[in-house]
Amino acid sequence: MRVLVVGAGIIGLATAARLARRGDEVTVIDKEPGLAHHQTGRNSGVIHSGLYYAPGSLKARLGTAGAASMTRFAAEHGVAVATPGKLVVATAADELDRLRTLAARGAANGVPVRELSPAEAREHEPEIRCVGALRVETTGVVDYRGVCDVLARQVTDAGGTLLLGRALRRARTVGQEVRAEVETTAGGGHGTSELVADALVVCGGLHADRLALACGVDPGARIVPFRGEYFDLAPAAADRVRGLVYPVPDPRFPFLGVHLTRGVTGGVHAGPNAVLALAREGYRRRDVSLRDVADSLSWPGLWRLAGRNLVPGAEEVARSMSRTLFASAVARMLPGTTADDLHPAPAGVRAQALHRDGSLVDDFLLRTAPRQVHVVNAPSPAATASLEIAAHVQAELDRTLVGVR
Known part of the structure; x- marks a missing residue:
């Protein structure tokens, strides 16, 4: 055929x-x-474990299976791959219930996940600050x-x-x-x-x-593009991170939040921030496509999504405009991080499909x-x-x- x-x-x-x-x-x-x-x-090169996704969904079934098959494929074909595992950290007490809910979802998806005390979390990431954490051993990184x-x-x-x-x-x-x-x-x-x-x-x-x-x-x-903005940590800051460190996802917002990823080449990525892109291939702020902007703004789903996410959306925009605010988001997990520790890295654009009612696909x-x-x-x-x-x-x-x- x-x-x-x-x-x-x-x-x-x-x-x-x-x-x-x-x-x-x-x-x-x-x-x-x-x-x-x-x-x-x-x-960012992450091999996701399947922790976050609704049980029974394609994301859950294919993502969990994919963590194993992608790791195996890369190893068999000589592609750079590592499985350092990751921590999902709660940095405030009001995040602990969400952390436990996430652990239950991961277990339902067959993901090996453990709840850790702050002291146990520091055994994996000594420099990280948290009030509780999840440990996922199957999260990896690969050269896609x-x-x-x-x-x-x-x-x-x-x-x-x-x-x-x-x-x-x-x-x-x-x-x-x-x-x-x-x-x-x-x-x-x-x-x-x-x-x-x-x-x-x-x-x-x-x-x-x-x-x-x-x-x-x-x-x-309709596809609505969101630019994901990244920074590389300066060497001294990167030395303080062993593997992957994620915040507890904010249920008000559809993205995972700024996280830390040690890649297969050894450096540490911070990000992504998530803001509406003004072009479907808009990797820089100055990249503007009138057609793409018109497509996004004419879709009722975008306005309904924005209306339901005014506060977290505004926070994402503010972090996009201020390296200091971006550093503050990182410092919640990695205390002492400053704007001087962040070096601009290439951005990506996520193709997010939106329903007309403003719900994410x-x-x-x-x-x-x-x-x-x-x-x-x-x-x-x-x-x-x-x-x-x-x-x-x-x-x-x-x-x-x-x-x-």
């Missing part, structure tokens, strides 16, 4: 590699000139770009093709085929061509909703049509779960072909 896969991030490549290994004739296209150009290549390199090789080794610098403009299922209009976007070439396949898989990330619509599929939500979301599968919402822990998501996409793709082969 000929399958066209759109998107050379980790989900697209994992899906393509899986399909190619089973014998499908796979072509991968991406508008960028390289692999993992957006969300995959700009995250390295994982993508391996997956891309698996695609080509199995006879597949990578066409970078090619953007999907539109596609339609016509009888027993999918006809896709593709535009050349790199390499000095211009113009459009048609690719014909038996099936289409779109892993469009920041543009997933637009690509679904361009293929005649209702995405069921809080799980992975796939939409299907005859011979088509679209991954519309795949925020964290999508990179962790990518090998498992690929299996899920394959199953969904095969369902779309039942009775039409």
